[in-house]
Amino acid sequence: MEETINERKANPVLKFFGSVKLAIVLLILLAVFSVAGTMIPQKEGAMEFIQGLNPATFNLLDFFGLFDLYHAGWFRLLIGLLALNLVVCSIERFPSAWRRVKARPSVDRSQPFENLPDTLVISTDSGYEEALRISQNLLKKRFRTLRSERKKDRVFFLAEKGSFSHLGVFLVHLSVLVILIGALAGSFFGFEGFVKIAEGETVDSIMPRSGNQSFSPGFEIRCDKFTVEFYDNGSPREYRSAVTFLVGGKEVEKRDILVNHPVTFNGITFYQSTYEKVAGRGLRIKLSKEGGKEDLKPIDAEIGQQIQLPGKEGFFQVLDIRHMGTAPAALVSVETGKGEPTRFWIFENFELIRSRLPEQMIKSPRFDPSAFKPYTFSLLGVQERYATGLQANQDPGVPIVWAGFILIVLGFIVTFFTSQQFVRVLVEKKNNKTVIMVTGSASRNRPALDRDLQRLVEDIRSLLAA
Amino acid sequence: MTSSGILSYLTFVYFLAFVFYLLMMVMGRQVPGRLATYTLLGSFATHTAAIILRWQESYAAGMGRAPFSNLYESLIFFAWTLSLLYLIVEWRTRNKSAGAFITPLIFLAMAYASFSPNISSKIMPLIPALKSNWLITHVITCFLGYAAFGLSFGFSLMYLFKGGDSGDRTASFLRLIPARGILEELNYQMVVIGFLMLTLGIITGSVWAHSAWGSYWSWDPKETWSLITWFVYAAVIHSRLVRGWKGKKIIILCIVGFACVLFTYFGVNYLAGLHSYATN
Ligand code: HEM
Numbered sequence: 001m002e003e004t005i006n007e008r009k010a011n012p013v014l015k016f017f018g019s020v021k022l023a024i025v026l027l028i029l030l031a032v033f034s035v036a037g038t039m040i041p042q043k044e045g046a047m048e049f050i051q052g053l054n055p056a057t058f059n060l061l062d063f064f065g066l067f068d069l070y071h072a073g074w075f076r077l078l079i080g081l082l083a084l085n086l087v088v089c090s091i092e093r094f095p096s097a098w099r100r101v102k103a104r105p106s107v108d109r110s111q112p113f114e115n116l117p118d119t120l121v122i123s124t125d126s127g128y129e130e131a132l133r134i135s136q137n138l139l140k141k142r143f144r145t146l147r148s149e150r151k152k153d154r155v156f157f158l159a160e161k162g163s164f165s166h167l168g169v170f171l172v173h174l175s176v177l178v179i180l181i182g183a184l185a186g187s188f189f190g191f192e193g194f195v196k197i198a199e200g201e202t203v204d205s206i207m208p209r210s211g212n213q214s215f216s217p218g219f220e221i222r223c224d225k226f227t228v229e230f231y232d233n234g235s236p237r238e239y240r241s242a243v244t245f246l247v248g249g250k251e252v253e254k255r256d257i258l259v260n261h262p263v264t265f266n267g268i269t270f271y272q273s274t275y276e277k278v279a280g281r282g283l284r285i286k287l288s289k290e291g292g293k294e295d296l297k298p299i300d301a302e303i304g305q306q307i308q309l310p311g312k313e314g315f316f317q318v319l320d321i322r323h324m325g326t327a328p329a330a331l332v333s334v335e336t337g338k339g340e341p342t343r344f345w346i347f348e349n350f351e352l353i354r355s356r357l358p359e360q361m362i363k364s365p366r367f368d369p370s371a372f373k374p375y376t377f378s379l380l381g382v383q384e385r386y387a388t389g390l391q392a393n394q395d396p397g398v399p400i401v402w403a404g405f406i407l408i409v410l411g412f413i414v415t416f417f418t419s420q421q422f423v424r425v426l427v428e429k430k431n432n433k434t435v436i437m438v439t440g441s442a443s444r445n446r447p448a449l450d451r452d453l454q455r456l457v458e459d460i461r462s463l464l465a466a
Numbered sequence: 467m468t469s470s471g472i473l474s475y476l477t478f479v480y481f482l483a484f485v486f487y488l489l490m491m492v493m494g495r496q497v498p499g500r501l502a503t504y505t506l507l508g509s510f511a512t513h514t515a516a517i518i519l520r521w522q523e524s525y526a527a528g529m530g531r532a533p534f535s536n537l538y539e540s541l542i543f544f545a546w547t548l549s550l551l552y553l554i555v556e557w558r559t560r561n562k563s564a565g566a567f568i569t570p571l572i573f574l575a576m577a578y579a580s581f582s583p584n585i586s587s588k589i590m591p592l593i594p595a596l597k598s599n600w601l602i603t604h605v606i607t608c609f610l611g612y613a614a615f616g617l618s619f620g621f622s623l624m625y626l627f628k629g630g631d632s633g634d635r636t637a638s639f640l641r642l643i644p645a646r647g648i649l650e651e652l653n654y655q656m657v658v659i660g661f662l663m664l665t666l667g668i669i670t671g672s673v674w675a676h677s678a679w680g681s682y683w684s685w686d687p688k689e690t691w692s693l694i695t696w697f698v699y700a701a702v703i704h705s706r707l708v709r710g711w712k713g714k715k716i717i718i719l720c721i722v723g724f725a726c727v728l729f730t731y732f733g734v735n736y737l738a739g740l741h742s743y744a745t746n
Binding site for chain 2: 020021023024027028030031034035037038042070183192231233235236237238239258259260261262269271272273391393395398401402405408409412416
């Protein structure tokens, strides 16, 4: 199709915004700027790059949003222009396409039958009426519409199918808009967040990727277990988080989240994203008396478990276990029933840690393993457990985008693999003979039409012979 | 012999096919042309068998996965789709001249896969993110698209070689190349197939990304470059609609498009991104 906008009433503004030339320019511009976005480091990745720039260059690039190019206003404007271009162009062209869908060319035309190759002409001794019947039946079966016009000793048939093919392009263009709308809906009404949950823990808030105000999704998530499996060569085979969703403390659903197998609960979808090792709830502690001269048996304990001191001076319990830097540490609280409890942190590998800590910290009673006399506490080890990192997203645009994807594929199939076919057949009585001529036209894919015509001729021939 | 052994020998068979096509073009004789087609058919059949064998090898090694998941395998598959598509076109058009332009591409892909020190042909197990049926569809559709664009590139080169005067009789080389109008038509058909397949590839890729990372589009460089390629070929498709834009301008745009395909495929590995599987 050439650009044949109705010149008479073409408004220059509409003509500009509906032109294919603008579409080409916009597509090329989008391509060029997208290239720039892959060359200039973006967002988080830009930090190192920025440090090497002089301030003037930086300001210039920053002013044009080149460090977050794909979200810059002018880049969105380009996409918006493309959408506008599509809308205007489609509105302008739809009426003429619709006319082509509805068009009913005249049946009675001799001109297409002039100079047909022999392969499309049948000359037979069979009866005229029989030839008419056979041709009509075949055409009826193979085409959507069939019209005929009877003259003296000759009948014209005009069969047609595939008129919807003219609408394929509109479907393609519409689906581009649908995809853009879906993307827009996602950016307005969706969010990307993250939760980290240690095995056994329950979390009731999600941290958004942008911003630092966590929010409650209205339910809780507990990580029951995290497992990671490896291949023999050490590369990972599978990450799996077994989680339970709870509402108001009541278990509602138990699911496994794996990479490529996200789980959706109450509209929020959870994706397996990262994992790490964190301190568990159990630990092994050793007490010694008088600065280590008398070692006692190691004790296995859990957070919150009350344990009697060997000399029955009172109880101690572990309140918290965590990694400080990389070193496991436990907060011990010793309670005698008189006065405030004594609280202090103990570390695994204390000698090593001490050499790294600042002077005043070592002196502080909060880090003194011998804060409660006459005992010295040492941490032999903590149980480790996994914490799973889940991406938590909500994107109401996704179904719209998926619909656009399906539409665009359908649109391509209609545009490229279907065509409107007109097939004309003329059955004519000539002396004692009957002559049948077959010809046609197609909006696209002429070779397919030629094959169809040939098949029609052969089928008419064999039916006549039978 | 292992699949990768067979495939590295095949590299030379593809080169032989190229030599035959070239001889046909230079001598203007039918015999080398026939030899070329038979050689190509033979190596295509072996190639197919080798890919199936590789699939079995991965099962035998207890990994059981489709052979489309690292740079080596994707190059091998690219060469395979190129030969398949070219053979179909040769059969449909009954013209062998494009063979001289396409077989070198096949040879280069095979040679790069088999002999580049940076590319390992070892069958590696799949990391969790790559375990997805969407990934398999993604790779198949993308490479069918790339192959169609490869053929479009071949036709574009032929168009430029052919020059303005389609009646040139001086060299049999040029005489065997179809007229420019036919080349434009063939080129357009390849662009359409490629565009359709690339669209499907981008769609399946983003569905995959959505299930693996929670976001169907994240402007990762490889994604972005496939979109850039898509923009360029969309421009090609529309440029036919503008009066006076027939011919050379479109051909140049097709060559730019294929350059984008190559960059999407190889160049992007020098930029960081999610598709890091392609770097091993
Ligand atoms: C990225 C977005 C676009 C895509 C994927 C797209 C896709 C297509 C496809 C596949 C065709 C069919 C080509 C053929 O029949 O050979 C087409 C035709 C066309 N496109 Fe687009 N297009 C896009 C944007 C645009 C825009 C912005 C315009 C605005 C002017 C436009 C105007 C046209 C016109 C006028 C036709 C010809 C329709 C006909 O044959 O009657 N397209 N487009």
